[in-house]
Amino acid sequence: MRYLDTAADRADVHALLPEAQSVVAVAMPYGPLAAANASLTSAAGTVAAYARGADYHRVVKDKLRILADQIATWLGRPVQARACVDTAPLLEREACARAGLGFIGKSTLLICPGLGSGVVLGELLVDVPIAPDRPERRRCGRCRLCLDACPTGALVDSYQLDARRCISYLTIEHRGWIPRRLRSSMGSWIFGCDVCQRVCPFNAGRGAREAVSMFGTNDALSALSLGELLHLGAAQYRKLVRGSALERVSARQLGRNAAVAAGNSGDQRLVPALAEALRVHSSGLVRGHAAWALGRLGSEEARAALRCAAQSDRDAEVRWEAQRALGELGRCVDTADSPQLRPAAPSRAPDGYVEKNGSR
Ligand code: B12
Ligand code: SF4
Ligand code: SF4
Structure with missing residues (x-):
């Protein structure tokens, strides 16, 4: 993930859109975290919930572009805008937390109270001044469930992830040999991992359990x-x-x-x-x-x-x-x-x- 080192200052939205005055942050649910095909020792591999439907990059970006057009219609003037979904050098969780969408949990993921962490994030940078929402006050408190549950010990401390040990990194970003000592801890995950999210109490509430995926389901995968x-x-x-x-x-x-x-x-x-x-x-x-x-x-x-x-x-x-x-x-x-x-x-x-x- 060398791009994390080489990307320009990822806290500077002006590097992405010089005219930017506000960040409109969005979170879109991808459905319950322990849906179909979630067994840990079956003859089928397990795919992380966010990847079981259509590619979120495209879906969220399309919706953000519609939003940009809508803002221009509301204002009655052209709007300079840039949509970002995991594709631009931007600290997305930090931006979304500052926009009041939720808070960053010890799992390092953004948690939207009421909806949980089973969301993907997107941002629309616009040249429009918009009053910011208030940041979320809730936090993890004394809970450590995700740290204790992580199968490979990737969550080395609260808010600290050693990506080299994370199953999500190993199955998706890493191209070569998977370290032998980690293989037996990887269970049936073949793309991504949801363990730290499945144990999170914020994902056990009704809103998170009944969240409807905005990305559909890829039937070819489950078969x-x-x-x-x-x-x-x-x-x-x-x-x-x-x-x-x-x-x-x-x-x-x-x-x-x-x-x-x-x-x-x-x-x-x-x-x-x-x-x-x-x-x-x-x-x-x-x-x-x-x-x-x-x-x-x-x-x-x-x-x-x-x-x-x-x-x-x-x-x-x-x-x-x-x-x-x-x-x-x-x-x-x-x-x-x-x-x-x-x-x-x-x-x-x-x-x-x-x-x-x-x-x-
Ligand atoms: C690289 C990356 C990964 C890496 C590293 C993850 C990580 N925790 O950093 C790997 C491959 C392991 C990974 C895994 C996953 N990822 Co990922 N990933 C990213 C990506 C592209 C960059 C994240 C990053 O910059 N990490 C590196 C460092 C900088 O992070 P950090 O040290 O925690 O830094 C934080 C703070 O220290 C602080 N900070 C650091 N520097 C500075 C400087 C300033 C000035 C300020 C103010 C703050 C600040 O802000 C940072 C963000 O909170 C983002 C998209 C994006 N552009 O943000 C998605 C993203 C974080 N991933 C996402 C998802 C869904 C996942 C998985 C759940 C996928 C899966 N099911 O397998 C797992 C979860 C693993 C986990 N527990 O985090 C979502 C998270 C949604 C959410 N609810 O939070 C994102 C936002 C993509 C998206 N657009 O939806 N991911
Ligand atoms: S995604 Fe899996 S391996 Fe990565 S931190 Fe969460 S539980 Fe650990
Ligand atoms: S499992 Fe507990 S510590 Fe981890 S993110 Fe959820 S509330 Fe926070």
Whole structure:
């Protein structure tokens, strides 16, 4: 997420619209946080609630442009305006909090009392002076539920998120190998994560539970199993992500995420799809994570596929993953079984992947 470093001063709205005099902040609900397809150990992966419908960037931006036209009609003059939805260098939560939409919770998310945090944010910068609303007074108080519930310990302290540990970052923004030590904490999430929001008391109220999504539902998503995601063809991938926030991830990222979720599912029925992915998938990233998953699920078929990959996969990273998985299954590559299975020269850990303490 280098763009966070390089973006201009993200607190300066004039860098985005020199004529700006006010920020009109909006929050749009995306429906209850624990809706359909939310089980944590099913054969289907879990997609964060905000991404289960149409791409919010487009929907909110379109509505903000209509609002800009409406303001111009009300004023009877042209209005200089710029719509921002996660696409411009702007501290959106801070802007929305200052506009009185809600307050920033310990989860680092903006909470709109009565509606909860299950909202996406947007801003319309306008060259119109508008009297500001009063900031929200409510706060988290002594509650720490989100910090205690975060599966990977990404919420390192109140209001502090270590994005490198956040499942949302790992499944969406991160393109490479997912650190081994975090994989088993990722549950069935294949795109984003809602755990810190599901436990938040502000999302348990009637308004939040009965919120209607303004983005609809992508049926193609709820119908796909982890096995299918592991073998997504190019055309199928395009059809799946078109018009949704999932366009942000590549097919190989989805395959990688599906492999991790499969490894966490405890579901032996996924072994054949994983073994097939380890044998034939064109992406080493997917093969490597499939190897990890097979190491978690076990079975003779899993061991056989791992032995084969540990010996002969074309990528050193994948051989390394397969060897580790076999080791974790309690039976390292048994060179006495067959001379053909003797491992190739010790493989190194994938590049750029050694963690600070030297382990993966
Ligand atoms: C990068 C990013 C991420 C990263 C990092 C998240 C994070 N907490 O920073 C990752 C990939 C992990 C992520 C995850 C998610 N994200 Co996100 N993300 C963003 C993005 C693009 C930038 C956020 C950012 O700048 N972070 C980096 C630093 C600067 O944040 P920070 O240290 O907490 O800074 C805050 C304060 O310190 C203070 N501050 C810092 N510097 C300064 C300077 C001045 C002068 C002032 C006054 C204040 C100030 O203001 C900041 C904002 O509150 C925003 C969109 C946007 N442009 O704002 C969406 C956004 C925050 N994400 C959003 C969502 C929905 C999510 C997820 C829920 C998605 C999911 N279900 O998987 C998760 C939630 C994880 C979590 N608990 O936060 C929504 C949040 C909606 C809400 N209710 O708050 C946003 C606003 C997008 C949108 N338009 O709706 N996200
Ligand atoms: S989105 Fe998930 S991983 Fe990220 S902070 Fe919230 S609970 Fe933790
Ligand atoms: S779970 Fe508790 S601490 Fe976390 S954001 Fe919600 S109210 Fe605040």
